[in-house]
Amino acid sequence: MTNFDGELLCRTFKGASHCFCRLCCVFGGDEEVPSFIRQVGDKLWKPFAILPNIEGQKFTIGETFASREEHGEFIFWKRPMKEKLNITTGGNLPICEITCAENKYWVTPLLSGGEVVAVNDVQIQGRTELKFGDYLSLGVSATPEELENWKRTYPRLMPFPTTDVEDDLPPWAKMELNTFERTHRLVLVFQRREYDFDSFWKTELEQRKKEKKTSKNESNVDLNLEHVEEKKEARFIPQLNELVVSHILSYLPFDDLKNVRFLSNVWNQEALRLIKKKGCVRFEFSPGHKKLDDSTKLFRYNHEMQENPIPHWRIAIPSIGLETYQHEIRPAQGEKVIAGLHWFLGLKTHNVTSLDFAGTIASKSDYDAQIRVLEMCPTQTIENFELGWTWIQDEASGRGYTFPRSIKFTNLKTFGLSMDVGSYDIEGDGDHSEDCSSLSSWLTPLLYAVKGVRVLILNCTFSPLLDTFYDRAKPFRNLEEITIQRNITPEGLKFLNKLKNPLRKMNLGRFEYWKKVQYLAFGRLLRKHSQTLTSLQITLGNCVKNDTILNLPIFPSLKELYVDKDSWVEENETFALKVSFDGDDDIAYAKHFPRLETLKLGGNDNGWGRNVNENNALFDTFLPFGFSDAGSQVYKTLRHLDLPTEATLESGQLYARADEIAKMFPNVHNPWINKARESSENLTEQVSSN
Incomplete structure (x- = not known):
C-alpha cells in the first residue's frame, strides 16, 4: 500500500441532496454530483471514515465508546438488529476493529453469536487483511419477506414505488431503501484515500494529454496521476508548472481542512502563507449539511498538520441527550466528542489566533461541558474570538449559569457575539420569553474578559438578548470599530453613546x-x-x-x-x-x-x-x-x-x-x-x- 491512507465509503445516489436528508431528497431538485462523491463500479459512494496509515494505530467501529486507550479512534455506527442477536455482553462491545501493521490494514470481528462481519461477502472469524477495493459488510441482509413487509407498511402519504429495479427508483426512494437495508446490514467499500480536488488535477492532466497528442513536439512525459503522486522526491507536478499559486489555491475550499494539499516546494512557502491567512479548521460535530460525520477529525488534524498548523479554528459542539426534538446527538456519541476534545486540547501544542466557538445548549450539562472545553482552549494566543451559542432550553434558562473568571484573553483584539435563542423560556411556563435578564449574571464576567478589545461585532438575531448585553456592558476603553449586524434598538443607541473612545x-x-x-x-x-x-x-x-x-x-x-x-x-x-x-x-x-x-x-x-x-x-x-x-x-x-x-x-x-x-x-x-x-x-x- 506504500503508506497510502485508506477510507471507508458507504452508498449514496445521484440526485440525493448534499445533506443526504430525506426531505431534501424528496422535495429538492437535481444537484450536480459534488467532488467528494466517488464512483466504484456502477455505484456512487460517499465518505464514511478516513483511516490514516499509521503503524500500530487502531480504529474501532461500534456504538458505545469506552476510552481512547481501549478503542483507539472510535467510529460510531449503531449495531443492526441488536435486539434480535444473541449478545450476552450487554451490547456494549464494538463490532470490529481495524488496525495498521506492517504497512497493511487488518480487520478483526469482536462479536459472535449472530453478528456477522464479512470481507467481500465472506464471513470472517479472525484477523483478516483488508485491501483497497475490498467490501466490508457488518450485519445480515434483510430477508425478502422483511423487505416486502417494509414496503407494504411504508407511509401512505408517499407510497413506495412498486418497481424492483433500483435504477428506476427516484432519489428519495433509493435513500429510503438504503436506510432500511442499513438497519440490517451496512456495506462499506475500502479504498485508497482520494482527495476531493483530485478530480481537478485529473481534468487538467487529461487536457494536457490531449494537447500533447496534437502537438508536433510530443515528448514522453508520464502524466498518469498515480505515477505523478509517487514522485515525492521532486514534489513537482509535471506540465502544471505554469499555474501560479493563487490559481491553484482558488480551487481549494479554505473552510474545509480535508482538502488541503501541498504539491510543490516551488510554491510551498507562498501556499503556506495564504492557507494560514485564509484557511479555517472546522471541528464541527453536529449533524447537518456536511459531507462526512467523521469522529476521527481531531486525530487526523493532530497527525497531518503538525508541521503546518492553521491558526484559525471553528469548534461547534452539539447538544447531547435523549430527547430527539431537543438534542442533536445521543449520550454515547456525545461522550466520545467531549473526550476527544479534552484529549486534543490537552496536548497543549496548538497556537490559535482565531476561535469561533459555537454550540447548542439544551441543558445545564451542555453548558458545563462546553465551558470546560472553552477553558482548555489556548486563550492566551487568541486574538479574534467569536461566541456563537444557540440556546434552545425549554426549562428556566440561564439561572445558575456562570462564565468562569479563570478564562482570560491576554491578546484579544476582536470579540464577536453571535448567540441566538431558539426556545428561551425564563419563566418556565412553556412560552417563548422576550426577556433575557436572567443572563445578566452570566454576561458580567464574560464582558470583563473581553473588555480590552479594539473590535466588537454583535450579530445576534434576538433583540432582548442584545438589550441585556447593552445593559450590562461597560464602556470598552480601547474600542475602535463596532458592528451591530442585525437590528439596533434604542437600548443599542444608548450603548453607543457610552463609548468614549x-x-x-x-x-x-x-x-x-x-x-x-x-x-x-x-x-x-x-x-x-x-x-x-x-x-x-x-x-x-x-x-x-x-x-x-x-x-x-x-x-x-x-x-x-x-x-x-x-x-x-x-x-x-x-x-x-x-x-x-x-x-x-x-x-x-x-x-x-x-x-x-x-x-x-x-x-x-x-x-x-x-x-x-x-x-x-x-x-x-x-x-x-x-x-x-x-x-x-x-x-x-x-x-x-x-x-x-x-x-x-x-x-x-x-x-x-x-x-x-x-x-x-x-x-x-x-x-x-x-x-x-x-x-x-x-x-x-x-x-x-x-
Missing part, C-alpha cells in the same frame, strides 16, 4: 423601534465620531412621522460609505426617513465627504426589489443630478461605486442615468459605467461626423 469604523443594521428623538441623538453621535470615522455603514428605513430627519455631519476622513434601504417596514412606519447633510438638503461630495473612495448603495437581496419608490428616494439622495438644487457635480476622489445589479439593467431605474453617473464620478471604472462611457463617446463621434 473615537471610532474608526461603524457598521449598523436596521433601526428598530426608533422615533424622532433617537434619530436626533444618532446624528449627534455621528458628529462626535465624524473626525475619525473612515468607514460607515447604515440602513435607512421608514418612520412614524413625516418630519423625521437624519442629519449627517461632514466626514473629513471617511473613505468607505455603505447606505442600504430597509426592506422590512412596520405597519405604522409609513414615511421614508429624510436625510440632510450638515444642514444642507442636498449632498455635495467634495464638501461633505472630501476623501470618500468607495460608495455602495443598496443591495441585491430579494427585499430590495420590492420597494422601487423607496429605492428611488435613496438614489435621488446620494446621486443628485442636474435637476437637484446642488446642480451637476464632478467628484474625482471616488474609485469604487457599487449599485444593485437590478437597478443597472435596461429595465432598472438607474439605466437612463448611467451617462450622468459616469460623468459625476470620472475615476470610477466598472463594466456598467465603462459601457455607458463608451456609448456616450460613440454618440458624440456620430454627432461630430454628421
Whole structure:
C-alpha cells in the first residue's frame, strides 16, 4: 500500500441532496454530483471514515465508546438488529476493529453469536487483511419477506414505488431503501484515500494529454496521476508548472481542512502563507449539511498538520441527550466528542489566533461541558474570538449559569457575539420569553474578559438578548470599530453613546423601534465620531412621522460609505426617513465627504426589489443630478461605486442615468459605467461626423 491512507465509503445516489436528508431528497431538485462523491463500479459512494496509515494505530467501529486507550479512534455506527442477536455482553462491545501493521490494514470481528462481519461477502472469524477495493459488510441482509413487509407498511402519504429495479427508483426512494437495508446490514467499500480536488488535477492532466497528442513536439512525459503522486522526491507536478499559486489555491475550499494539499516546494512557502491567512479548521460535530460525520477529525488534524498548523479554528459542539426534538446527538456519541476534545486540547501544542466557538445548549450539562472545553482552549494566543451559542432550553434558562473568571484573553483584539435563542423560556411556563435578564449574571464576567478589545461585532438575531448585553456592558476603553449586524434598538443607541473612545469604523443594521428623538441623538453621535470615522455603514428605513430627519455631519476622513434601504417596514412606519447633510438638503461630495473612495448603495437581496419608490428616494439622495438644487457635480476622489445589479439593467431605474453617473464620478471604472462611457463617446463621434 506504500503508506497510502485508506477510507471507508458507504452508498449514496445521484440526485440525493448534499445533506443526504430525506426531505431534501424528496422535495429538492437535481444537484450536480459534488467532488467528494466517488464512483466504484456502477455505484456512487460517499465518505464514511478516513483511516490514516499509521503503524500500530487502531480504529474501532461500534456504538458505545469506552476510552481512547481501549478503542483507539472510535467510529460510531449503531449495531443492526441488536435486539434480535444473541449478545450476552450487554451490547456494549464494538463490532470490529481495524488496525495498521506492517504497512497493511487488518480487520478483526469482536462479536459472535449472530453478528456477522464479512470481507467481500465472506464471513470472517479472525484477523483478516483488508485491501483497497475490498467490501466490508457488518450485519445480515434483510430477508425478502422483511423487505416486502417494509414496503407494504411504508407511509401512505408517499407510497413506495412498486418497481424492483433500483435504477428506476427516484432519489428519495433509493435513500429510503438504503436506510432500511442499513438497519440490517451496512456495506462499506475500502479504498485508497482520494482527495476531493483530485478530480481537478485529473481534468487538467487529461487536457494536457490531449494537447500533447496534437502537438508536433510530443515528448514522453508520464502524466498518469498515480505515477505523478509517487514522485515525492521532486514534489513537482509535471506540465502544471505554469499555474501560479493563487490559481491553484482558488480551487481549494479554505473552510474545509480535508482538502488541503501541498504539491510543490516551488510554491510551498507562498501556499503556506495564504492557507494560514485564509484557511479555517472546522471541528464541527453536529449533524447537518456536511459531507462526512467523521469522529476521527481531531486525530487526523493532530497527525497531518503538525508541521503546518492553521491558526484559525471553528469548534461547534452539539447538544447531547435523549430527547430527539431537543438534542442533536445521543449520550454515547456525545461522550466520545467531549473526550476527544479534552484529549486534543490537552496536548497543549496548538497556537490559535482565531476561535469561533459555537454550540447548542439544551441543558445545564451542555453548558458545563462546553465551558470546560472553552477553558482548555489556548486563550492566551487568541486574538479574534467569536461566541456563537444557540440556546434552545425549554426549562428556566440561564439561572445558575456562570462564565468562569479563570478564562482570560491576554491578546484579544476582536470579540464577536453571535448567540441566538431558539426556545428561551425564563419563566418556565412553556412560552417563548422576550426577556433575557436572567443572563445578566452570566454576561458580567464574560464582558470583563473581553473588555480590552479594539473590535466588537454583535450579530445576534434576538433583540432582548442584545438589550441585556447593552445593559450590562461597560464602556470598552480601547474600542475602535463596532458592528451591530442585525437590528439596533434604542437600548443599542444608548450603548453607543457610552463609548468614549473615537471610532474608526461603524457598521449598523436596521433601526428598530426608533422615533424622532433617537434619530436626533444618532446624528449627534455621528458628529462626535465624524473626525475619525473612515468607514460607515447604515440602513435607512421608514418612520412614524413625516418630519423625521437624519442629519449627517461632514466626514473629513471617511473613505468607505455603505447606505442600504430597509426592506422590512412596520405597519405604522409609513414615511421614508429624510436625510440632510450638515444642514444642507442636498449632498455635495467634495464638501461633505472630501476623501470618500468607495460608495455602495443598496443591495441585491430579494427585499430590495420590492420597494422601487423607496429605492428611488435613496438614489435621488446620494446621486443628485442636474435637476437637484446642488446642480451637476464632478467628484474625482471616488474609485469604487457599487449599485444593485437590478437597478443597472435596461429595465432598472438607474439605466437612463448611467451617462450622468459616469460623468459625476470620472475615476470610477466598472463594466456598467465603462459601457455607458463608451456609448456616450460613440454618440458624440456620430454627432461630430454628421
